[in-house]
Amino acid sequence: xxxxxxxxxxxxxxxxxxxxxxxxxxxxxxxxxxxxxxxxxxxxxxxxxxxxxxxxxxxxxxxxxxxxxxxxxxxxxxxxxxxxxxxxxxxxxxxxxxxxxxxxxxxxxxxxxxxxxxxxxxxxxxxxxxxxxxxxxxxxxxxxxxxxxxxxxxxxxxxxxxxxxxxxxxxxxxxxxxxxxxxxxxxxxxxxxxxxxxxxxxxxxxxxxxxxxxxxxxxxx
Numbered sequence: 001x002x003x004x005x006x007x008x009x010x011x012x013x014x015x016x017x018x019x020x021x022x023x024x025x026x027x028x029x030x031x032x033x034x035x036x037x038x039x040x041x042x043x044x045x046x047x048x049x050x051x052x053x054x055x056x057x058x059x060x061x062x063x064x065x066x067x068x069x070x071x072x073x074x075x076x077x078x079x080x081x082x083x084x085x086x087x088x089x090x091x092x093x094x095x096x097x098x099x100x101x102x103x104x105x106x107x108x109x110x111x112x113x114x115x116x117x118x119x120x121x122x123x124x125x126x127x128x129x130x131x132x133x134x135x136x137x138x139x140x141x142x143x144x145x146x147x148x149x150x151x152x153x154x155x156x157x158x159x160x161x162x163x164x165x166x167x168x169x170x171x172x173x174x175x176x177x178x179x180x181x182x183x184x185x186x187x188x189x190x191x192x193x194x195x196x197x198x199x200x201x202x203x204x205x206x207x208x209x210x211x212x213x214x215x216x217x218x219x220x221x
Contacts, residue, residue, distance in 0.1 A: 022076040024084075026184065028216025032068045034058040034092045034208055039102075041196075041204035045153035048103030052204060056107065058092040060210070066091070066111060070188075070214065074121055084119045086138055086168070088190065090210045103151050111145030113208060115166045115190055123174075134186075135171040142166040142192035148204065155200040164193035172214070180220055188212045 041052040062068040068091065074084035094107035117138030125132045142163050149156040172186025189211055196204040 022082075022220065024072075024074045024076065024082070024218050024220045026072040026074070026216055026218040027069070028072075028184070028186075028214040029067060029069045030062065030212055030214040030216075031060070032062050032090050032210050032212035033060040034090075034210050037206050037208055039204060039206045041198075041202060043150055043198060043200070043202040043204065045150040045155060045200050045202070046103045047151060048101075050202075052102075054098070054102045056098045056102075056206065057095040058208070059095050060091065061093060068212070070216075072119070074119070076123075079125060080122055082121045082123070084121065086115075086117050086119050088113070088115045088168070088188075090115065090190065090212065092208060092210075104149065105151050106147050106149040106156070108147045109144040109194075109208075110147055111160075113190075113192055113210070114143045114145065114160070115168065115192055116140045116143065117166060117168055119168075130176040132174045132176070133172070134174065136169075138168045140166050142194060144192075144194060146196050148196070148198060153200065155198075157196070157199045159199075161196060163195050166190060166192035170214075174218065182218045182220070184214075184216050184218060186214045186216075188214055 036055050036057050039054055039056045070088040072086040074082040076082040089112040091110045117140030119136050119138035121136035123132050123134040146157050146161050168190040170186050170188040174182045174184040176182045191209050193207050
């Protein structure tokens, strides 16, 4: 948790003060899922195979605790362009078939994949009255909470790790309720690389994609 707060604070510190003429704060939740992904590495406690090479089936379980959510801050530099920071608490659980076939009792990133990015967003105001379409992209890092344990092993890797780079793409539309408050809906795609160090001396690597439909509220000042 301290790592996540530090990364967000550091990202905020890099933005020019002059960019704060108009600030938009957004909060969202929704439905997030992930397609299957290749897992490789070496796990000395894995009874099926110490040399890892299998395809994991991931489940998002967006509404189970801890839930899926995201936070975004955008500093609009002009009518159309803004820069900002974003943090998303997405998550993936290996499904039962993956666990049973590959020698794991736990294989998940469920206190978040925790993706933090610097974003650029383009909006098109005054196109459809109170509705403003927008699209954006961001690059940053993944700081997931790693939760991995092989069947029968006493060693449980359960900690936050900085595992690799991440990126996101998003597009949606905002509906202004008044001068300050708005509702929005969007599609968001993310890609993150994860090089995990296991507490038993092993390692694991996987690249995770998420697809999400977000519904949220924003406040501008």
